[in-house]
Amino acid sequence: EIVLTQSPGTLSLSPGERATLSCRASQSVSSSYLAWYQQKPGQAPRLLIYGASSRATGIPDRFSGSGSGTDFTLTISRLEPEDFAVYYCQQYVTSPRTFGQGTKVEIK
Amino acid sequence: QLQLQESGPGLVKPSETLSLTCTVSDGSMRSSSYYWGWIRQPPGKGLECIGIIYYSGSTYYSPSLKSRLTISVDTSKNQFSLRLKSVTATDTAVYFCARGRTTGTLNWDYWGQGTLVTVSS
Numbered sequence: 001e002i003v004l005t006q007s008p009g010t011l012s013l014s015p016g017e018r019a020t021l022s023c024r025a026s027q028s029v030s031s032s033y034l035a036w037y038q039q040k041p042g043q044a045p046r047l048l049i050y051g052a053s054s055r056a057t058g059i060p061d062r063f064s065g066s067g068s069g070t071d072f073t074l075t076i077s078r079l080e081p082e083d084f085a086v087y088y089c090q091q092y093v094t095s096p097r098t099f100g101q102g103t104k105v106e107i108k
Numbered sequence: 109q110l111q112l113q114e115s116g117p118g119l120v121k122p123s124e125t126l127s128l129t130c131t132v133s134d135g136s137m138r139s140s141s142y143y144w145g146w147i148r149q150p151p152g153k154g155l156e157c158i159g160i161i162y163y164s165g166s167t168y169y170s171p172s173l174k175s176r177l178t179i180s181v182d183t184s185k186n187q188f189s190l191r192l193k194s195v196t197a198t199d200t201a202v203y204f205c206a207r208g209r210t211t212g213t214l215n216w217d218y219w220g221q222g223t224l225v226t227v228s229s
Contacts, residue, residue, distance in 0.1 A: 001171075035215050037155075044204055044219035045147075045155065056213060088155055092214060095168045099155040 002027055002091050006100035012108040019076040021103045023089035028069050033093035036065055036074045039102075040085045048087075049074060079105070110134050112205050112220035119226050120199075126192040126225055130205030137183045139163070143208045144188045145216070146179065148201040151224075156201075160208070161188060195227045 003026040013019055023034065032052035037045035047056040049065035052072055062077040076083055084107050089100040116128035128146075136142050145160040159179045160168045169177045176193045192199060202224050206216040 033214070035213075037216075039155075044206075044222055045216070046219075047213060047215050047217060050213040050215050054213075056215075056217075090155075090157075090215075095160075096170050097157040097160075099157070101154045 001096055002029065002094055002098055004089050004091060004098055004100035006087075006089060006103045008103060009101075010104045010106060012106050013079055014108045015079050015081055017079050019074075019079055019083070019105055021074040021076075021087055021105075023067075023072040023074070023100050025070040025072070025091060029072075029091045029093050031093060032068055033091060034065075034067070034072050035090045035092060036063075037088045037090060037099075038083075038085050039088065045088065076105075081107075110136065110207070110218045112207065112218055114203060114205050114220045114223040116223065116225070118224060119228065120195055121229050122196055122227055123194055126190070126195050126199060126227070128190045128203055128205075128223065128225070130188050130190075130220055132186045132188075132207070135186065136207065137181065137186055137188070141210055143210060144179075144181065145206050145208060146190045147204045147206055147216070147219075149204070149222070150198075150201045159190065163210075197227050199225070200227045201225060 007022045034052045036049040039045040053065045086102045111133040140163040143162045158170045161179045178191045181188045202222040204222045205220040207218045
């Protein structure tokens with residue numbers, strides 16, 4: 001099973017600031033089968049990024065993903081009020097599909 | 109706009125069986141372009157993909173739940189279901205059903221709103 005470790009656990013930032021979230025895999029995620037989801041309280045997760053760097057339909061371009069192998073990053077270039085949420089990475093190269101434990105982006 | 113809706117009891121007693129159904133609002137269950145799954149989230153914790161069923165009927169179950177879990181499909185009713193036997197308090201969670209794509213994103217693109225299932229006597 002591929003274990004995904006996200007850091008930091010919590011990121012305290014102000015609107016307009018840049019957020020950088022990390023996801024590290026216990027083994028290589030081939031073909032960059034790594035996705036990022038956003039979850040707000042009381043809601044289902046929403047797909048932001050797939051294939052490590054491709055934005056899903058309707059996702060603003062302030063969200064970007066990068067990385068390969070075992071190290072991946074989600075960057076939010078300028079935080080908007082609606083971006084404060086929990087973010088999860090997920091690998092889909094092997095079963096079981098696994099999620100990271102999440103990074104909470106909170107308002108400072 | 110596609111909708112998925114989970115239904116089932118919100119309270120299950122320990123050692124009993126948890127049964128949930130997901131109803132899909134369109135006919136996409138008849139397409140090989142999609143797969144269907146259940147993801148759960150214990151209160152205040154992260155996400156766990158517990159099982160997937162593919163158009164072919166093949167299934168994937170989380171190794172930790174494999175002996176207790178069954179996922180099935182009824183395309184005539186646009187529904188898929190989850191049965192988890194012998195539940196304990198650790199099975200308390202919000203259970204989401206979701207649709208995944210076999211092309212393009214290869215990921216979950218539509219989710220249900222989630223339903224909280226509490227295991228308690």
